[in-house]
Amino acid sequence: MFQLFFQQGIIGRAVTKQQIDVSVFNIRDFATDKHRVTDDRPYGGGSGMVMKPEPLAGAIRSAKSISPDSKTVLLTPQGRTFDQAAARSYADCEGLILVCGRYEGIDERIDHRFVDDEVSIGDYVLMGGELAAMVIMESVARLIPGVLGAEDSAEKDTFSGNFVEHAHYTRPYVFEGDAVPDILLSGNHGKIDEWRLEMSLIRTFLKRPDLLKGKQLSIQEIDILKKWCADIKNIIKAQSSRDTGPLSGCQ
Numbered sequence: 001m002f003q004l005f006f007q008q009g010i011i012g013r014a015v016t017k018q019q020i021d022v023s024v025f026n027i028r029d030f031a032t033d034k035h036r037v038t039d040d041r042p043y044g045g046g047s048g049m050v051m052k053p054e055p056l057a058g059a060i061r062s063a064k065s066i067s068p069d070s071k072t073v074l075l076t077p078q079g080r081t082f083d084q085a086a087a088r089s090y091a092d093c094e095g096l097i098l099v100c101g102r103y104e105g106i107d108e109r110i111d112h113r114f115v116d117d118e119v120s121i122g123d124y125v126l127m128g129g130e131l132a133a134m135v136i137m138e139s140v141a142r143l144i145p146g147v148l149g150a151e152d153s154a155e156k157d158t159f160s161g162n163f164v165e166h167a168h169y170t171r172p173y174v175f176e177g178d179a180v181p182d183i184l185l186s187g188n189h190g191k192i193d194e195w196r197l198e199m200s201l202i203r204t205f206l207k208r209p210d211l212l213k214g215k216q217l218s219i220q221e222i223d224i225l226k227k228w229c230a231d232i233k234n235i236i237k238a239q240s241s242r243d244t245g246p247l248s249g250c251q
């Protein structure tokens, strides 16, 4: 699963340029019995299997011997939900050991001894931690300086994780009867930046209002929202003064 991931695209380039360093540890290589078994039945009974502690301990110790200052992160639906802030803090880490469990999970004693952090990529159930680990690696790698080319810097998305982005357009100018907003062709970069901030804010309000709750807005951002409020109030006022529309009687 990981081989192609590490060879492709921007991650592949970052590996080649040694901007990131990746290794995969197969717990089967650390199994202690001759059949190389990595799972076993749960104490106390019940369905499903549990990952045996010895192979996991061996794999994690081996990873730690290569990168002693790494943080050990277990991918599990019980973990705190991964977000852009977590990606930023992981990008500052010396290294990450991402532990991918299968089955019902890992022996609790591994969790206690080796795991610094428990993380989930979302409230749904996967069949293993591998895809979750790739999600973490991709979001963390792009924050490492030099990994994204200059053409596409990670925190150029000023709103990176805080706001919904403004709309994007490329050629053709008209697509199926729909033209690109003229401001983007004006060449006035001050106005374009203003428009982008405005679109970002209003799209956040419409698509992800949860992102605005409890967020500290700048004066400029508040002014933009006030302008939209005033525009909406004027539309309502025009309706109620007519005294016949569906909103007649509204303030």
Ligand code: 4GX
Residues within 6 Å of the ligand: 074, 075, 076, 077, 100, 101, 102, 103, 104, 105, 106, 119, 120, 121, 122, 123, 124, 125, 126, 127, 128, 129, 130, 132
């Ligand atoms: N975000 N899974 C892990 C097995 C497991 C269970 C408990 C350790 C402890 C998931 C997620 C996720 C399914 C990966 C269960 N391992 N991981 N696996 N959502 O659903 O990260």
